[in-house]
Amino acid sequence: MASGQDVRAPDVASDATLRARAARVLPWSDGLYGHMGVRGLPAGFPQFHERGDGPLVWDVDGNEYVDLMCSWGPMVLGHHHPIVDEAARDQARRGDALNGPTAAMVELAELLAATADGAAWSMFTKNGTDATTVSVMIARAATQRRYVLAAQGAYHGSAPWCTPRPDGTIFEDRAALEYFEFNDLTTVRAAIARCDADIAAIIVSPFKHDAGFDQELVDQRFASGLRELCDRVGAVLIIDDVRAGFRLDLRGSWAPLGVEPDLTARGKAMGNGHAISAVTGVEALREAATRIYATGSYWYGAVAMAAAAATIKVLRDDDGIEKMHAAGRQLRAGMARQAATHRLAIRQTGPVQMPYLTFRGDVDRQRLSLFAQEALRGGVFLHPAHNWFLSTAHDEAVIDRVLDATDRAFAAVAQQLGPNVEGSAVAR
Ligand SMILES: Cc1ncc(COP(=O)(O)O)c(C=O)c1O
Secondary structure, rough: OOOOOOOOOOOOOOOOHHHHHHHHHHHOOOOHHHHHHHOOOOOOOOOOOEEEEEEEEEOOOOOOOOOOOOHHHHOOOOOOOHHHHHHHHHHHOOOOOOOOOOOHHHHHHHHHHOOOOOOOOEEEEEEHHHHHHHHHHHHHHHHHHOOEEEEEEOOOOEEOOOOOOOOOHHHHHOOOOEEOOOOHHHHHHHHHHOOOOOOEEEEEEEEEEEOOOOOOOHHHOOOHHHHHHHHHHHEEEEEEEOOOOOOOOOOOOOHHOOOOOOOEEEEEHHHOOOOOOOEEEEEHHHHHHHOOOOOOOOOOOOHHHHHHHHHHHHHHHHHHHHHHHHHHHHHHHHHHHHHOOOOOEEEEEOOOOOOOOEEOOOOOOHHHHHHHHHHHHHHEEEOOOOOOOOOOOOOOHHHHHHHHHHHHHHHHHHHHOOOOOOOOOOOO
16 A cells, blocks of 8 residues: 655656657657557556556656556556565665576476476566567477467567567568467367468467457367367467466466466566566476577576565465455446446456456447546546556455546546446447
């Protein structure tokens, strides 16, 4: 929770000033590159942020928000979690980037082996893109095959093989990719047939969380079917758990389904904001992992490893997943009640710990934009075109505060754009 102390930097510039300065020295004239750019978001969204504490964040203009984006995933215990911060500080006092790794690397790999499924060994990287890219390399090294199958529209990072925009890439970067539809095994079989048995891996996220769309949970038959197909054709099953990992299940997001991947790409929530990601794998792929050459100046950084071990232990020992689940249930039930009261038809999709909301029939997203803008005005930071994230710092009182703001946001949508429920029935 917020400390209540004013720890604002004394010389902090305003958002408007920083945007003007940024326009001169960053590539964009109207914001920022990548997913954190606020271009296209409703007016009022701050581009520059100042600090965070527990479930709260402050922008550079001093506005306080309940954080429903959690740094786009990494913040799983809340900003500045004391145990994680202390573990990081303690390691930093001894060293971070040294001439080789510290004991923290072995300890973290041991912890993952004991906590996660299919984690006989771990390789540590920095970003989710590193982890998915290294996973694909290991699969190709193991199978000596070319093709990788991925779901149409899924995000696996920003390297040339997977970035969603073609600029700066060449056709050959994706020449050995084939696509299927999430939750549709027929399309997977068709993609396999197109690859002429030359398939190294199938990479898939644990549920469909394509930005800007309703989320879609995985069908058990699809998950089991992918496992069977991989076994049949000798391909590696890679779960891209970068976004959902450490929020749904500490073992891995498909563990409740009983489907074990060969490789898992992990990241985001792993270090509660410290830069760390990982590939974990089954015993059979250990040898292939030793053959690829993948490394980075900061991949062995001990501070992030100590922070990750602390994060995973707190999640494990404090029943972190259930806490987020309870917060998610409270939020989902509260927003459902509110929307019905305001005669608004909404869809709430995805796991409750990673909520997302859209309005039925809102083709131009006018309702969703207004809702996000009004939530922001009411002190809640959420994104209109990307799933949100909860952390263990989002307790009942914090969710009540969120619900106060969402109630007013729904009221504004109903008042300015009218209800979208026909008669008394909820429009589909
Ligand atoms: C499913 C998934 N995979 C990979 C990535 C890439 O991670 P990073 O941005 O840390 O490179 C992301 C990032 O949002 C993601 O959601």
